[in-house]
Amino acid sequence: AQxxxxxxxxxxVQEAETVTLSCTYDTSENNYYLFWYKQPPSRQMILxxxxxxxxxxxxxxNRFSVNFQKAAKSFSxxxxxxxxxxxxxxxxxxxxxxxxxxxxxxxxxxxxTP
Amino acid sequence: DSGVTQTPKHLITATGQRVTxxxxxxxxxxxxxxxxxxxxxxxxxxxxxxxxEERAKGNILERFSAQQFxxxxxxxxxxxxxxxxxxxxxxxxxxxxxxxxxETQYFGPGTRLLVL
Numbered sequence: 001a002q003x004x005x006x007x008x009x010x011x012x013v014q015e016a017e018t019v020t021l022s023c024t025y026d027t028s029e030n031n032y033y034l035f036w037y038k039q040p041p042s043r044q045m046i047l048x049x050x051x052x053x054x055x056x057x058x059x060x061x062n063r064f065s066v067n068f069q070k071a072a073k074s075f076s077x078x079x080x081x082x083x084x085x086x087x088x089x090x091x092x093x094x095x096x097x098x099x100x101x102x103x104x105x106x107x108x109x110x111x112x113t114p
Numbered sequence: 115d116s117g118v119t120q121t122p123k124h125l126i127t128a129t130g131q132r133v134t135x136x137x138x139x140x141x142x143x144x145x146x147x148x149x150x151x152x153x154x155x156x157x158x159x160x161x162x163x164x165x166x167e168e169r170a171k172g173n174i175l176e177r178f179s180a181q182q183f184x185x186x187x188x189x190x191x192x193x194x195x196x197x198x199x200x201x202x203x204x205x206x207x208x209x210x211x212x213x214x215x216x217e218t219q220y221f222g223p224g225t226r227l228l229v230l
Contacts, residue, residue, distance in 0.1 A: 100169055
């Protein structure tokens with residue numbers, strides 16, 4: 001079974017600063033997909049960024065980028081130029097090529113302060 | 115807005131009752147997933163349907179059932195409700211449900227269920 005670990009339950013960052021959220025996973029599969037979802041106070045689950053394991057290049061979406069280390073089974077999310085609207089719960093998720101469902105970590109609560 | 119719709123947004127009911135949650139996937143998506151988010155269990159996969167057929171089952175209780183209709187909307191039925199069933203229930207959809215980048219799942223706004 002795949003497990004996803006987010007070791008930082010809570011983090012805080014000042015507006016305009018950069019913050020990195022950690023995620024590690026455990027799998028025996030060679031091909032898989034990794035995602036970061038954001039859950040703001042509205043509770044909506046919003047896709048932030050995704051990474052295919054067979055792609056060596058790290059994914060980037062505007063201010064959001066990942067550092068994907070396949071050998072270390074690490075998938076961290078970097079948020080640059082943090083904004084107040086980035087305040088949310090962030091979930092790391094794994095989907096194996098042989099599976100259908102997303103396996104989620106327990107989440108990191110990020111607070112962006114003025 | 116992800117394009118996935120869920121109704122109702124909130125539901126308050128009593129123990130022992132039965133409720134039905136409804137989900138409409140994004141236009142063109144054939145696969146629907148149901149997830150439960152609770153404080154103690156986190157986000158858990160319940161069940162997946164693809165083009166009307168059940169494809170995968172997760173930690174879904176026997177008191178819960180689901181189906182996907184020909185128009186691709188899905189319903190999650192929760193019966194003999196217990197206090198512990200109080201949670202946020204999400205529906206997500208994806209294009210194919212089988213693999214590849216198109217497998218990105220887009221979530222609806224959720225249904226918040228409170229069992230009293």
